[in-house]
Amino acid sequence: MIRQLIRFQNMDRRWIFLGMALAIVVPLLAPINFPFKIDERVEAIYEKIESLEAGDTVFISADFDPASRPELEPFYRANLHHFFAKDVKVVIGSLWPFAPPMVNPWLEEIAADHGKVDGEDFVFLGFKDGKELAIKLIADDVVKAFPKDLKERDTATLPIMEGKRQLQDFALMMSVSAGFPGTREYVLQVQGQYNLDMASATTAVSAPDYVPYYKSNQLFGLSGGMPGSAQYEKLVYDKYGNDSGLINARPIATQALNVLNMGHLFIVLLILMGNVAFFLTRNIEEA
Amino acid sequence: MVGEFFIPHHQYRAMTNEFLEWGLILSAGAFLLGLVNLVQVNLPKVQRRDTDWQYKAIMLVALVVTLVIGFAGGTARQQPGYSYKWFFDYVFVPLNATMFALLAFYIASAAFRAFRARNLEATVLLSAAILVMIARVPIGESIPVVGDYLPQLMNWIMDVPNTAARRAIFIGAALGAIATGLRVILGLERSHLGGGES
Numbered sequence: 311m312i313r314q315l316i317r318f319q320n321m322d323r324r325w326i327f328l329g330m331a332l333a334i335v336v337p338l339l340a341p342i343n344f345p346f347k348i349d350e351r352v353e354a355i356y357e358k359i360e361s362l363e364a365g366d367t368v369f370i371s372a373d374f375d376p377a378s379r380p381e382l383e384p385f386y387r388a389n390l391h392h393f394f395a396k397d398v399k400v401v402i403g404s405l406w407p408f409a410p411p412m413v414n415p416w417l418e419e420i421a422a423d424h425g426k427v428d429g430e431d432f433v434f435l436g437f438k439d440g441k442e443l444a445i446k447l448i449a450d451d452v453v454k455a456f457p458k459d460l461k462e463r464d465t466a467t468l469p470i471m472e473g474k475r476q477l478q479d480f481a482l483m484m485s486v487s488a489g490f491p492g493t494r495e496y497v498l499q500v501q502g503q504y505n506l507d508m509a510s511a512t513t514a515v516s517a518p519d520y521v522p523y524y525k526s527n528q529l530f531g532l533s534g535g536m537p538g539s540a541q542y543e544k545l546v547y548d549k550y551g552n553d554s555g556l557i558n559a560r561p562i563a564t565q566a567l568n569v570l571n572m573g574h575l576f577i578v579l580l581i582l583m584g585n586v587a588f589f590l591t592r593n594i595e596e597a
Numbered sequence: 598m599v600g601e602f603f604i605p606h607h608q609y610r611a612m613t614n615e616f617l618e619w620g621l622i623l624s625a626g627a628f629l630l631g632l633v634n635l636v637q638v639n640l641p642k643v644q645r646r647d648t649d650w651q652y653k654a655i656m657l658v659a660l661v662v663t664l665v666i667g668f669a670g671g672t673a674r675q676q677p678g679y680s681y682k683w684f685f686d687y688v689f690v691p692l693n694a695t696m697f698a699l700l701a702f703y704i705a706s707a708a709f710r711a712f713r714a715r716n717l718e719a720t721v722l723l724s725a726a727i728l729v730m731i732a733r734v735p736i737g738e739s740i741p742v743v744g745d746y747l748p749q750l751m752n753w754i755m756d757v758p759n760t761a762a763r764r765a766i767f768i769g770a771a772l773g774a775i776a777t778g779l780r781v782i783l784g785l786e787r788s789h790l791g792g793g794e795s
Contacts, residue, residue, distance in 0.1 A: 319710075326702070326705050326709055327705075327706070329705070330701060344735035344738070345739065346738055347738060349752075375693060376690040376691075376693040376694045377693050377696065379690075379694065380694075408685075408693070411675045411682060411685045411686070414675060415677075439621070439624055439625055440620065440625075441624070443617050444621065446598075446613075447617050447621065450610070450614060450617075451614070460675070461672075462672050503601070503602055514733070518755060518759050521756060521759060521760050521763065522763050522764050525756065525760055535733075537735075567734065567735055571734045571735060571736040573701060574731060574733065574734045574736070575731075575736060576705065577704065577705050577708050578727050578730055578731055580708060580709040581708050581709065581727060583709075584710070584712065584713065585712070585713060585714055585723070589714075
């Protein structure tokens with residue numbers, strides 16, 4: 311018995327990898343959709359955007375890469391649908407060099423779905439290097455930070471930028487952030503100084519870091535990881551879903567939650583089984 | 598730069614903006630420095646056929662290819678149909694995503710081997726981890742009877758002990774950064790110059 315318990319505790323890790331692979335693949339093939347509740351932090355983002363008026367302009371800092379794409383892209387897409395459905399204008403910049411090739415195609419596709427005009431209703435300003443320094447410059451003078459947009463047009467002459475010079479000229483700011491530089495640097499460098507209305511959508515691993523900022527009202531909302539994206543998707547697509555004229559509004563984070571369910575469950579079962587085997591072994595050895 | 602928070606005068610801001618631009622130019626220059634450094638460090642190792650020279654060769658080839666197709670595509674390189682866009686979508690994105698996805702497998706293996714309730718502290722950590730992991734996903738909310746309370750308990754863990762600890766870490770790190778900054782400015786800390794402690 312004790313030999314089997316020890317063997318179980320030292321099992322070849324390839325069995326664990328196989329189990330994890332099954333926990334990922336099976337829910338993709340046979341999804342079980344569990345209902346979920348909406349967190350107040352995610353709802354706060356939705357409600358704030360709902361309170362915006364048509365013609366308002368917002369700034370999104372899209373700071374993520376392919377590794378964090380599954381967690382943040384669903385939020386980003388739902389967020390764009392939400393803004394465009396409310397006729398809010400969107401200006402996007404990025405502090406991550408890998409973001410533009412992912413961020414811009416979705417912006418153009420979703421904007422086209424809503425019949426929005428580039429330069430008037432939305433613009434992508436591209437990537438800005440400089441990390442915290444870039445954040446300070448963006449907050450102080452968006453046009454100076456991005457003299458040209460991604461399509462090499464003069465930012466200052468774009469109709470959407472009329473009257474928009476500093477970050478505080480925008481109705482609100484969304485930080486879709488996978489790490490450094492991102493939400494924390496915006497909060498530390500400019501949120502307090504410019505009294506920005508700011509919210510963050512971040513990865514599950516970063517969300518606990520930003521809870522203090524939410525609790526101190528430096529962020530008016532916070533969406534963490536795939537569950538946060540799924541909750542926001544549900545709020546947006548329930549109200550502005552396909553029946554209301556939105557196109558391509560597929561709730562991808564909601565579908566991915568099935569995988570997350572099984573993945574988490576598998577890890578918890580592994581930990582519990584490992585501990586049961588550990589205690590049985592110790593008890594037998596002591597006896 | 599710190600003074601900007603306390604001196605809301607336009608001339609002071611103009612001055613800090615000037616510094617900001619210097620900083621941005623320097624950070625752009627750092628990219629070039631990084632490129633030179635990468636080649637300087639890795640090229641001789643490839644020439645000498647050092648250990649794992651093949652990986653370094655692949656890295657240098659990838660560097661050159663990305664640079665060439667990036668410059669060749671010009672400002673339109675991120676549009677569909679350009680080599681850079683193809684390279685990004687079909688080489689970089691899958692590789693980067695795969696690296697991150699591997700974490701799930703290694704975390705599962707590490708959690709199975711390392712998470713043991715050997716003492717009180719480990720048991721508290723283990724219990725909190727299991728609770729947060731289950732309550733974060735919809736399956737936790739669907740557990741009969743306790744499912745309604747799990748998210749509340751998780752939020753309490755995240756909002757109270759987690760927030761308290763994070764604030765302590767933030768404040769400690771900030772004080773540490775200020776102390777280190779002062780030591781560098783006053784010349785007490787010289788290790789970054791390659792010298793001794795003081």
